[in-house]
Amino acid sequence: MASLKDLRNRIASTKATQxxxxxxxxxxxxxxxxxxxxxxAARPYAERxxxxxxxxxxxxxxxxxxxxxxxxxxxTDVHLLVVCTGERGLCGAFNSAIVRLARDKAxxxxxxxxxxxxxxxxxxxxxQLKRQFEPHIIEAIDLRSVRQxxxxxxxxxxxxxxxxxxxxxxxxxxxxxxQFKSVIAQIPTAQQLIPAVFPGTAAExxxxxxxxxxxxxxxxxxxxxxxxxxxVLRALLENSASFYGSQMSAMDSATRNAGEMIKKQTLKYNRxxxxxxxxxxxxxxxxxxxx
Numbered sequence: 001m002a003s004l005k006d007l008r009n010r011i012a013s014t015k016a017t018q019x020x021x022x023x024x025x026x027x028x029x030x031x032x033x034x035x036x037x038x039x040x041a042a043r044p045y046a047e048r049x050x051x052x053x054x055x056x057x058x059x060x061x062x063x064x065x066x067x068x069x070x071x072x073x074x075x076t077d078v079h080l081l082v083v084c085t086g087e088r089g090l091c092g093a094f095n096s097a098i099v100r101l102a103r104d105k106a107x108x109x110x111x112x113x114x115x116x117x118x119x120x121x122x123x124x125x126x127x128q129l130k131r132q133f134e135p136h137i138i139e140a141i142d143l144r145s146v147r148q149x150x151x152x153x154x155x156x157x158x159x160x161x162x163x164x165x166x167x168x169x170x171x172x173x174x175x176x177x178x179q180f181k182s183v184i185a186q187i188p189t190a191q192q193l194i195p196a197v198f199p200g201t202a203a204e205x206x207x208x209x210x211x212x213x214x215x216x217x218x219x220x221x222x223x224x225x226x227x228x229x230x231x232v233l234r235a236l237l238e239n240s241a242s243f244y245g246s247q248m249s250a251m252d253s254a255t256r257n258a259g260e261m262i263k264k265q266t267l268k269y270n271r272x273x274x275x276x277x278x279x280x281x282x283x284x285x286x287x288x289x290x291x
């Protein structure tokens with residue numbers, strides 16, 4: 001049985017841990033407001049750009065002169081997976097949920113005989129993926145020194161993706177991130193970047209017919225690379241909000257669990273102390289009777 005000193009040390013240690021988790025929860029809550037505002041502000045532009053490009057792309061279907069980022073290479077043998085995760089832990093299942101989705105995709109592609117290449121954006125995703133897919137990881141991008149995500153960070157990542165595509169390094173590119181819904185709900189998401197896919201943009205019969213100036217191919221050639229940067233920026237901002245939301249929820253749960261543990265340890269301490277006092281009284285009484 002543990003001594004009273006050991007029990008006191010355990011209670012003090014648990015209380016110190018509770019203070020840390022409570023402080024981390026408050027920090028995550030304050031940072032979540034800014035990250036959530038940034039993610040929600042980026043959504044309308046990214047979604048509207050997808051719709052506009054979808055309308056233009058619908059008029060260039062089966063056009064051999066369409067940009068390569070839209071029509072693809074005609075093959076699906078080599079896949080590039082861009083996995084965006086967090087730089088730090090203590091955030092519940094945020095990182096592992098994204099990694100699980102990317103791992104399932106990679107395993108499915110490898111089972112089909114496809115070649116898989118991975119770019120890890122974020123330290124935690126790289127640490128988990130390299131256990132199984134280290135030969136497939138071609139680059140790990142570290143954003144630990146970045147205090148706030150800006151467009152240039154996403155543009156640099158998008159430029160690397162486009163450069164690899166122009167060199168013929170892959171045929172299909174898929175972006176993995178976590179879409180922020182609420183503090184307790186973050187949805188791991190896979191979005192195909194190359195060839196560009198615009199869901200729900202099929203031309204409607206009898207719908208309006210648009211004429212573009214300059215030609216659709218020229219517009220797409222200019223906007224498709226920009227769209228990749230915009231979608232990567234959106235993914236990074238969604239990830240940031242999801243990270244702080246998940247961390248806030250995890251630290252709140254840890255704080256409450258520490259409180260329950262302190263109650264149990266205090267109860268055990270009081271019972272042990274009472275048992276020792278009772279034992280000492282019995283010894284004193286027994287000694288007095290012996291005299």
